[in-house]
Amino acid sequence: MHSMNTVVLVKGVPDFREGKVSFKEDNTLNRGATPTVLNPNDRLALAAALELKVKHGGSVRLVSMGPPNYKTILREAMEVCGDEAYLLSDRMMGGADTLATAETIAAGIRKIGLPDLVIAGFKSADGETGQTGPQTAWVLDFPIITHVVSLEVDEKARLVRARRTAGDDIEEIEAPLPCFIVTDPGFTAVFRSATNRLRLLRLGEETVARASKIDSVFKMWGVADLGVDPKKIGLKGSPTIVNKVEPIPVAAKERTAQVVDAKDAGQLDEVARRIVQLVRG
Amino acid sequence: MSVASTWTPKGNYRDMWVYCEQNHGKFVTCSLEMLGEARRLMDKYNVDYKADEKVVAVVFGHKVDGLVQEAFEHGADVVYACDHPALENFILEPQTKLLAAAARGKDHYKSYDEPRYFLFPATNNGRDISATAMAALESGLASDCNVLYISDEPIKHPVKTRRNEVIEEIVYPRILHMKRPDFSGFEWSTILCIDDPDKDFHPQSCSVIPGSFKPLERAAGRKGVRVNVAFNLGEKDQRVKIVKRERLPIEVDLTKREVIVAIGRGIGSNPTQGIKLGVELAQALGADVGISRGVVTAKYPVDASVQQYTKEIRQIGETGQMVKPKVYIALGISGAIQHKKGMDKSKTIITVNSEPSAPIKEFSDVYIHGDLFEVVPKLKEAIQRALGGKNGGKV
Ligand SMILES: Cc1cc2nc3c(=O)[nH]c(=O)nc-3n(C[C@H](O)[C@H](O)[C@H](O)COP(=O)(O)OP(=O)(O)OC[C@H]3O[C@@H](n4cnc5c(N)ncnc54)[C@H](O)[C@@H]3O)c2cc1C
Ligand SMILES: Nc1ncnc2c1ncn2[C@@H]1O[C@H](COP(=O)(O)O)[C@@H](O)[C@H]1O
Numbered sequence A: 001m002h003s004m005n006t007v008v009l010v011k012g013v014p015d016f017r018e019g020k021v022s023f024k025e026d027n028t029l030n031r032g033a034t035p036t037v038l039n040p041n042d043r044l045a046l047a048a049a050l051e052l053k054v055k056h057g058g059s060v061r062l063v064s065m066g067p068p069n070y071k072t073i074l075r076e077a078m079e080v081c082g083d084e085a086y087l088l089s090d091r092m093m094g095g096a097d098t099l100a101t102a103e104t105i106a107a108g109i110r111k112i113g114l115p116d117l118v119i120a121g122f123k124s125a126d127g128e129t130g131q132t133g134p135q136t137a138w139v140l141d142f143p144i145i146t147h148v149v150s151l152e153v154d155e156k157a158r159l160v161r162a163r164r165t166a167g168d169d170i171e172e173i174e175a176p177l178p179c180f181i182v183t184d185p186g187f188t189a190v191f192r193s194a195t196n197r198l199r200l201l202r203l204g205e206e207t208v209a210r211a212s213k214i215d216s217v218f219k220m221w222g223v224a225d226l227g228v229d230p231k232k233i234g235l236k237g238s239p240t241i242v243n244k245v246e247p248i249p250v251a252a253k254e255r256t257a258q259v260v261d262a263k264d265a266g267q268l269d270e271v272a273r274r275i276v277q278l279v280r281g
Numbered sequence B: 001m002s003v004a005s006t007w008t009p010k011g012n013y014r015d016m017w018v019y020c021e022q023n024h025g026k027f028v029t030c031s032l033e034m035l036g037e038a039r040r041l042m043d044k045y046n047v048d049y050k051a052d053e054k055v056v057a058v059v060f061g062h063k064v065d066g067l068v069q070e071a072f073e074h075g076a077d078v079v080y081a082c083d084h085p086a087l088e089n090f091i092l093e094p095q096t097k098l099l100a101a102a103a104r105g106k107d108h109y110k111s112y113d114e115p116r117y118f119l120f121p122a123t124n125n126g127r128d129i130s131a132t133a134m135a136a137l138e139s140g141l142a143s144d145c146n147v148l149y150i151s152d153e154p155i156k157h158p159v160k161t162r163r164n165e166v167i168e169e170i171v172y173p174r175i176l177h178m179k180r181p182d183f184s185g186f187e188w189s190t191i192l193c194i195d196d197p198d199k200d201f202h203p204q205s206c207s208v209i210p211g212s213f214k215p216l217e218r219a220a221g222r223k224g225v226r227v228n229v230a231f232n233l234g235e236k237d238q239r240v241k242i243v244k245r246e247r248l249p250i251e252v253d254l255t256k257r258e259v260i261v262a263i264g265r266g267i268g269s270n271p272t273q274g275i276k277l278g279v280e281l282a283q284a285l286g287a288d289v290g291i292s293r294g295v296v297t298a299k300y301p302v303d304a305s306v307q308q309y310t311k312e313i314r315q316i317g318e319t320g321q322m323v324k325p326k327v328y329i330a331l332g333i334s335g336a337i338q339h340k341k342g343m344d345k346s347k348t349i350i351t352v353n354s355e356p357s358a359p360i361k362e363f364s365d366v367y368i369h370g371d372l373f374e375v376v377p378k379l380k381e382a383i384q385r386a387l388g389g390k391n392g393g394k395v
Helices: A042-056 A068-078 A098-112 A132-140 A194-212 A265-280 B029-048 B065-073 B092-104 B124-136 B271-285 B293-298 B304-310 B359-363 B372-387
Strands: A005-009 A012-014 A036-038 A059-065 A084-088 A117-120 A144-154 A159-166 A169-176 A179-183 A218-221 A240-247 A258-261 B013-019 B055-061 B078-083 B114-121 B141-145 B147-155 B170-181 B187-193 B204-208 B225-228 B241-247 B259-263 B288-291 B327-331 B348-353 B366-369
Touching: A005 A042, A005 A098, A005 A132, A012 A068, A036 A068, A042 A059, A042 A117, A042 A144, A042 A179, A042 A194, A059 A068, A059 A098, A068 A084, A068 A194, A068 A218, A084 A098, A098 A132, A098 B124, A117 A132, A132 A144, A132 A179, A132 B124, A144 A169, A144 B092, A144 B124, A159 A179, A159 B124, A240 B147, A258 A265, A265 B327, A265 B348, A265 B366, A265 B372, B013 B029, B013 B124, B029 B055, B029 B065, B029 B114, B029 B147, B029 B204, B055 B065, B055 B092, B065 B078, B078 B092, B092 B114, B092 B124, B114 B124, B124 B141, B124 B204, B141 B170, B141 B187, B147 B187, B170 B204, B187 B204, B259 B271, B271 B288, B271 B304, B271 B327, B271 B372, B288 B293, B288 B304, B348 B359, B348 B372
Parallel strands: A005 A059, A005 A117, A059 A084, A084 A218, A117 A179, A144 A179, A258 B366, B013 B055, B013 B114, B055 B078, B078 B225, B114 B204, B141 B204, B259 B288, B259 B327, B327 B348, B348 B366
Antiparallel strands: A012 A036, A144 A159, A159 A169, A169 B241, A240 B187, B147 B170, B170 B187
């Protein structure tokens, strides 16, 4: 049938990798000196989309809300998977909290045309709220499955079958298309047949090539393009504000540490004996 | 200087609601912790504002009578209960619809428009329903908070308090201040949920980090008002179906370990070597290896031989595993609040850190000041000696 239309939500975050991330003296992030990269969890959302494209064909559209330089983020995402990229960008979208972000992204998805599946990552490495995916699903009125570790689509029955983690349990879920998926950090794509592994290889090469000439498949939309209610987006549409940022005072002393100078072999021996005693005791 | 004006909401809001998550017929611990904190907050609120507002628990599930009573005994004045076989396992969509309907509806207890405040546990399910419920109620939400208080707050904000191109100072009464530790674990952001000229934003709500608050001592026999929420959902509200639910074979279970060696970003200058040292120390003690989130997000390019030790499943902390071994050895970990939550119940905490006093010192029993790349091999040898012989001696 080859008719699966998928949208993947991707976001840019500070690069927390060793050697890239820059902290100030007080342990807070030095944003200016830290580059922005594709949110690591969103790679799993892209991997899920790629798996479905290998198995079902169809198209994958990437959507991100952010400043104009997020085009590089979309390009990074497209190197994993993507046919087209949409950047929702406008001064009026700035300062959005998760609900205002969800409203904006939902408007973008509606303008593209409602897909069969929307896939988001679990959490962003800077916000770590995990709220944006579920809230976008709610605004779109899509059924939603979170913490998805593996995914199958039955095109004929128009059903999604997913496995998700639920505390110490694993659940098998069924939901109708269209559907909203949030991938778990433990998501894994499964390719059993040689045909699929070959298709994976070919699609991988195709998407990398496409990413290098992203301009021909890239669109940037502002508030006027989306026709979204300005009262629902950006700082204006955000119910929450960040009122104050302050250092967390050092926690009240809970234990009094015996301080050991590592250079003192005698002291280290004593610690070692204490550890062994505790472990045996 | 002009006197700041005071904000008056358009709607009528009351009470602090608490979503009490249960799993297999038992409250998750955070549910009781939130009830305790809600009780403390509202007792103070009622004095400060000469009010009489309640702590309202929400309990959804199947056969919940025992849980309803438990909620009363842990501080709830009112319980909104929905008891239905379809609620036995948590499914997001029906739970959100029932919750939003209860929060908006009028009944024999409730005549106000919406809850004033709403707390959710920052667990997987709690986080999901906090997000969808607040989308349904069109209000604001802070995630992963660990300090809460209520007070009036004067606010000057470029958008919220702008009147005719002038940014005024306006006092917002009875604001829930929600403090959230950021990704470094060393900075708090105070998040507020405030109305603006176009719209009231209630409930003011957040998710709460498990372990942040103390439950109240259980008051046996304490009574309250029960409101039964009708399960009036149709097919279109139950699109997601659980076909099967089974115990997950846990790949790495650190929660039952007696000895854990945990590795943090202190390995940054040579991650592969750092992990090797940690693993060897663990092996000498018959221990397992955990990591801080710092190691997960650092995405170290390590040798394949140690890659398994950088996986998120080994993360210890608020959003990882919560452990309480006899001995916890922390190598190059700073002690961010979210990490602390997952390990501070360990019996003995031993730390190796190159800073003279990293924050983790305040909850360590032994603080070895030194470079882990030098200390760990020595410590391992000393342990092997203490065990008797280089390879001999059983733990
Ligand atoms: C919503 C949310 C949830 C989170 N959940 C978790 C969680 O569950 N678990 C968790 O761990 N974190 C969590 N975090 C992240 C947390 O805030 C910290 O960023 C993280 O714990 C820091 O990891 P770290 O201590 O390894 O790194 P750092 O804070 O960078 O500390 C490294 C330490 O190593 C020391 N060091 C450096 N070099 C050496 C050396 N050669 N020898 C010895 N010591 C050395 C330094 O002095 C420093 O103390 C969460 C954050 C958010 C926002
Ligand atoms: N500005 C954004 N643009 C596109 N997708 C986003 C944006 N913010 C969040 N998301 C999606 O929502 C997920 C969770 O983000 P968060 O709620 O910030 O933790 C991310 O992994 C993305 O898939």
